[in-house]
Amino acid sequence: MNIQNIKIRSAILGQIRAFFQANEYLEVETPILAQELIPESTIEVFETTFSSEFHGERQFYLIPSPEVFMKKLIAKGSGNIYQITKSFRNSEQIGKDHNPEFTMLEWYTMDVNYLDSIKTTEDLFLSLCNKDTPSWFKPPFIKMSINEIFKEYISVDLLKCQTRILIKIEAEKLDLEIENTDTWEDIFNRIFLNFIEPKLPKNRPVILYNYPKQILCLAKELKGTPWRERWELYVNGIELANCYSEETDSGKVKNTLDTEYIKKISTSRVIPDIDSNYNLIFNSDFPECSGVALGIDRLVMLLTGSSSIEGVILFPFSDTLIRDCHSTSSETE
C-alpha cells in the first residue's frame, strides 16, 4: 500500500466528479449485488447466497459492470448519467493490471454516438492534466480504425477476410497456430494480440475504432459495413476504456443476449439468473446514446507511474494467492 498514491487517487476521483458535474451528468449509484444479470459469455461472475431464516436461500451475483442498471435508468428518462462503482470479475488474473474487485467509471451520454464520446473522453483527460502530466497521457488522442491498423502493420485487409477460412489463411501466413475450435473472433484476437497491440504507439493515447461485427456485443452495427460503432482506448499500451454507440433495437439486443446465453452455458462455471425481459427496456422511447467504461485503477496506475495495480488500491488481492492455487492444482494432477 502506498499512501502517496492513495492521495493522488482521491484527488483524481474528485476531479472526475467535478468534470461530470460541470457537464451536468447525474451521478448515480446502482446495486453491486444483483438478483439477475445479462449473459456475457466471456465473463465469469461471482455468486453469493442470500439466506433467510424463513424464506430459504437464493443466489445473488456481484456485477461485472453497472451497465444493466444504468441502461434501466436511461429507459426511465435519467438523461446523461455517470457512476464510479466497484465491479467484480472472477477467474481473471490477480496482480499487474487486474484485481477481481476493481473500480469502474461508466458514463452514458444521450443523443450522441461513439465518435462524439471520443471528444468527451479527451475533455475528461484534459481536466486531469497538470504541469507534470506526461505527454503520453495528453489529448488529442491518435485515432485509427481497426482495419487501417491491420493494413498498416501487417498488410491484412479485413474487408477481404470476412470468413473464418480467409482470416485463417492470413493468420497462418503470420506463423500463428490455429486450433480447429477457433472462431473468426479467436483468430482475429490471436493476430491482434500478437502483432497489433504490442506495437501500438505509446507517445499518445490511442483510440482504435470500428471493431469487426463478428465480435458480438451490444454496440450498434455501422450501417453498410462489417464493423460495429465501438472503440477501445489504449494509454501507454494499457487497455483503459471502451465505448459503444449503444444498441437500442430491442430485437437485436434480444438476439445478442440469446446467442451469448447459449455460449455461456457451454463455457462458464457460474450461470447467473438472467433478466429475460431486459430487451423490453429498449422501446421507442429509449434514446440513442453512447456509453464509455473506464478502469479507474488502471487510470490511477498510469497517472502515478505505478507499474502494478497493487500500488494504487488499498488492500489488493495478492498474486501469491494464485501461485498457491497453481501449486495445489499441479500437485493434485
Place this chain on the structure above:
Amino acid sequence: MKAGAIYKGMALLIKGSPFLVVERDFVNPGKGSAFVRLKLKSPETGRVLKETMKTQDNIEEINVEDKECQYLYSDEESFHFMDNETYDQFEIPMEGFADHKLLMRDGDTYKIIMWEEKPLDIIIPFKVVYEVTEAFDGVKGDTVQGASKLVTIETGLEVKVPIFIKQGERIMINTETKEYIERVNS
C-alpha cells in the same frame, strides 16, 4: 496442460527447447475470451520470446526440481553458488539474469530450478527487505505527484522512495518491479 495454468517461473518446452516464463499476463481483449500473454526466456541463450495464446491452448510443461543454494559471489561473467545439501559449488552464467545482480545478497540462500542437471532459474522472493546504504536528504518536491528521492540499497540498486527514508533504515522492495513498498521498523 492448458496455457491458462501457466504461472511465472515455470519451465515450458517450446519446439524442443526449455523456456522459463518470465512474465505471464492474462488479457481479455475488449470483453473477449481469455488469452495469456507470455514473455519467455531461454536459460541457455538468454533469448527472449513473446507469445500470446488462448488460455485453452495446450502446452508442454517440463519437470524440474529445485534446490536451496547459497549465493557466494559474482565475477564478471557468472554467479557462484553452493548447494546447501552437498556443498558442491557451481556457477550460473549471468547472461539472461541481468536483473538478479542488483537483487541478490551475498550469503543469502536462493532456490535454484534445475532441469536435467542444468540450472534454469534463480528464484528471488517477491518481497525482500534491504538496508538503505546511501541516502541524501530529500528536497521538498511537488506534493501533488508525491515527494520522492532516489536511494541506494545494499545490493547497489537505486530505488525511488518517499523523502522521509534515511540511510541505515530497512525498506521492503517488490523485486519484480524493483519498487519501494514500505519502510520496515525493527
